[in-house]
Amino acid sequence: MHNLGHTRSTNQRDHLLHTPDTFVRAPLPGMQNANAIIHISPAAGAAFTQYTAELAPGGSLSPASTQRFIYLLEGAADLTTETLTKTLTPATYAYIPTGTNHTIKAQQATRIAVIEKTYDPLSSTTPPEVFIGDETTITPNPLNGDADLQVRPLLPDNPAFDFAVNTMAYNPGAALSMVEVHIMEHGLLMLEGGGIYRLGDHWYPVTAGDFIWMAPFCPQWFGAIGKQPAKYLIYKDWNRHPL
Numbered sequence: 001m002h003n004l005g006h007t008r009s010t011n012q013r014d015h016l017l018h019t020p021d022t023f024v025r026a027p028l029p030g031m032q033n034a035n036a037i038i039h040i041s042p043a044a045g046a047a048f049t050q051y052t053a054e055l056a057p058g059g060s061l062s063p064a065s066t067q068r069f070i071y072l073l074e075g076a077a078d079l080t081t082e083t084l085t086k087t088l089t090p091a092t093y094a095y096i097p098t099g100t101n102h103t104i105k106a107q108q109a110t111r112i113a114v115i116e117k118t119y120d121p122l123s124s125t126t127p128p129e130v131f132i133g134d135e136t137t138i139t140p141n142p143l144n145g146d147a148d149l150q151v152r153p154l155l156p157d158n159p160a161f162d163f164a165v166n167t168m169a170y171n172p173g174a175a176l177s178m179v180e181v182h183i184m185e186h187g188l189l190m191l192e193g194g195g196i197y198r199l200g201d202h203w204y205p206v207t208a209g210d211f212i213w214m215a216p217f218c219p220q221w222f223g224a225i226g227k228q229p230a231k232y233l234i235y236k237d238w239n240r241h242p243l
């Protein structure tokens with residue numbers, strides 16, 4: 001059934017909403033039995049790339065030319081480096097620094113959120129090492145003391161990292177306490193529930209499966225207006241001077 005030309009997806013100068021009805025799948029060079037849905041890249045104005053990789057059983061990701069962050073959405077995949085093998089399952093994730101020989105191979109049908117960004121070195125630190133985590137073991141912090149809005153930082157608090165990835169979980173009715181305007185850009189994947197996202201001067205209904213890009217200084221606000229909790233995975237550039 002066609003959709004008569006309607007979609008919630010939109011591509012604006014300072015934000016992009018990418019909804020599943022508009023996803024286009026294609027393999028990236030080196031992927032085996034897998035496709036990528038590119039949500040955002042420098043072609044649209046971002047300083048990073050984010051895609052969802054969909055792997056058939058036995059499928060694998062391409063090598064990375066930059067640092068890479070992966071978060072398992074569904075299925076199971078083996079991450080192998082020269083020193084470790086780890087099976088990643090939903091809500092587990094890995095940070096893989098630039099130049100790390102590795103493979104990511106699906107044991108079954110698997111979906112992975114992938115973020116890639118050229119590393120911005122800092123003279124006072126050495127680059128981070130491989131890091132593997134499990135979101136369910138992270139103690140959440142209430143945002144601005146709001147117990148209905150819990151933030152889980154997925155990467156260590158270490159200035160060597162030039163980006164952060166967090167999950168934010170909203171109880172029904174919870175909302176950001178302010179419209180944020182900040183230099184960091186965001187890549188956001190709605191994991192559960194939904195609500196209304198203000199981006200610039202637009203208000204969008206959003207739901208699980210949607211992706212949002214927010215450019216630096218894009219005014220942003222979210223309210224989880226549904227009856228279900230809402231949760232998203234959110235990337236931001238971090239720990240670096242703007243110049």
Ligand code: UGY
Pocket residue numbers: 168176180186220221222234236
């Ligand atoms: O970390 C953040 O900037 C976050 N509070 N932004 C957002 O949820 N849009």
Ligand code: MN
Pocket residue numbers: 180182186220
């Ligand atoms: Mn923000």
